[in-house]
Amino acid sequence: MHAETRENLILMQLIDKEYTRHPFYGSRKLCTWLRQQGHVVNRKRVQRLMRKMAIQSIAPSPVPVSRIQSIKFILICCVIWK
DSSP: OOOOOHHHHHHHHHHHHHHHHOTTOOHHHHHHHHHHTTOOOOHHHHHHHHHHHTOOOOSOOOOOHHHHHHHHHHHHHHHHHO
């Protein structure tokens, strides 16, 4: 494993503090927040640092489109077969 740079360690501290205040923030929201604080980051970097810190948003993820299509198909089949 590679040692993190000083800048990444600072970002990890900031992410940790903001995540503690807002555990429902994901990588996009944290990235936006870090940019507002004056840091130059992209979402992939924030995602990598969050993975390294083993944190993730507690907000529910959106339902995948394939699951929605499956539910619609089942409903249509139920209506047709009645």
